[in-house]
Amino acid sequence: MKRALPVVGTLAGLVLLFASTYTIRETEQAIITQFGEPVGGAVTEPGLHFKLPFIHRVTRFDQRWLPWDGDANQITTRDKKFIWVDTYARWRIADPLLFFQSVRDERGAQSRLDDIIDGETRNSVATYDLIEIVRITNRDFEITEDLVSFATEEVPSEIEFGRNAITRSILEKASEVTPSFGIELVDVRIKRVNYVEEVRAKVYERMISERQRIAERSRSEGQGRAAEVRGQRERELKSIESEAFRQAEEIRGRADAEASAIYARAYQRDADFYRFMKSLETYRTALDEGVTLVIGSDSEFLDFLRRSR
């Protein structure tokens, strides 16, 4: 027994030590309760801490950013478009004591957040047109040459607020309520926006008819371009041919003129002799055996024949 005493003493000491200390991890924060009643403020500093053994109880909470993911809500926008909106939020326990008192644990908090954020999302989205929820800026779309988008009549291109402003307003409005639960809402965002099933079919139809219009225009553009090229070909052909004809005629004309001038210059020296010479030449070529020549005996040719007789 004597030897057992130190052992028992040590054990008791150890138990007491463990009961009077607790650690808070980096990801945690805690409140201390004494028989259910909170004692002191929240413990947010990580590390080793002391408490009254057995009397004080440690209730731990998460200190990190916590997820909240709402169900998708079917909402009608101001311009009567039926859409699904899926939001997510991140929040943290800012005041563990208040949090503990008002919602007790995270499950309680999640259901409160459901009410608050879903409600604000509905309210906000319903007061804006769909385009405001989809777009964030007023940037102009880049238009490709082939796919010049038809500015579809029913789609406005200008926005006044944009998605960021809407999510910010949801965050602000929800943040007015959450502090009373010891909750700080850090971010609310629209994760997904989709048309409800029936509307989607109509949108697809619209897309299809839009594409068909583009296709048709593209085809007729092709035909137009081809006709244009053919026309250009015809025009150039004509112009090339007539130009060539003109040049050829001019060349011939100039040559004829020059030849005439040359002839004229030469033959003018003695028009009579020219006529004589040319006539002789013509006889040589024009007269052949089919011709019967009748010569008078007094012709120059027979001059001597007659005289000798």
Next chain:
Amino acid sequence: MALYDSSGGNGPWTGLGGDGPAMPDLEGLLRRFGGNARRTAIRIGIGIAAVALFFTSVYQVQPDEAGVVTRFGRYSRVTDPGLHFIVPFLEAVTKVPVERQLKEEFGFRTVEAGVRTAYDERQFLEESLMLTGDLNVAVVEWIVQYKVQDPRAYLFNVREIRSTFRDMSEAAMRDVVGDHSVDEVLTVGREQIAAQAKDLLQEMNDRYETGISVQQLVLQDVNPPDSVKPSFNEVNEAIQEKERLTNEALAEYNQAIPRARGDAERLIQEAEGYAAERVNRARGEASRFESVYAEYRNAPRVTRARMYLETLSEVMPKLGQKVILDESGANILPLLNLNGERRQPPSPGGPGPGGQPEREDPR
């Protein structure tokens, strides 16, 4: 270890020979062992405790990791790859893969990566279906590659960091796609969208202090919704057809125009040829005339008569009938032989007096 030490000089292997002396040795050893049983047990206990202590206090960080050490739950230090020690029970280590490229897929899932990567056949339309800025619908699939840059922030700031990161990625991608037209999303805007979404996602990560650095955001398949696809293909076909029609017309053009130019050139060359011929002939004839004329002027009468006679002598033989009329005896017609059959062959002078009369010959 202690066991081998106490066995003396003989190692356990010597006993395996099967010789007699080996057996007593073993018995003696067992006896000695039984006598010291209690002390040995304590030694073994201490040994095990030491080994356990060693293994709980030592840890290894792989080359692509960082070790985050906490003491009493409080952040203490980050350790680099290698062998490190912690104080057992008081300290704990969490390893974070900081050098590894981590990847998240959106709109599809890789089942098994490899040479032939297998993809999940399901479509994750709830992730990938999104509205474009012109209120059309596109199916966008993408991946994000990221690294843990700050392991401390990564571990301690956000709970369920993976789902948070996925939520952020989806929100960022929809923000950007919502600001582009469906045509941009499908064709020209892809790179721009990826770059903008990456920036936005990094911005959100910085704000959430996740410690994540976004390395790359790459758009994968981007398509119109299935039921709309055929009409998008139709547009592509129409564009192709447009190009085909245009190209055909251009081909015809390219075929016809050079040929026409060639024809035109030929026409002009022919005209040039004609011109040259015409002028040269004129020059030639003129100069011949001039030459003849020069001679003629020296002796006009003689030359004239000679030329006349020369011509006649050349022409006459070629002629068929020759009739000479005497005006004094105008009635004498018998010489006119109407019966061509008995016509005389050409005069005894042969084909012509000059043989080959040179026209140019002035004499």
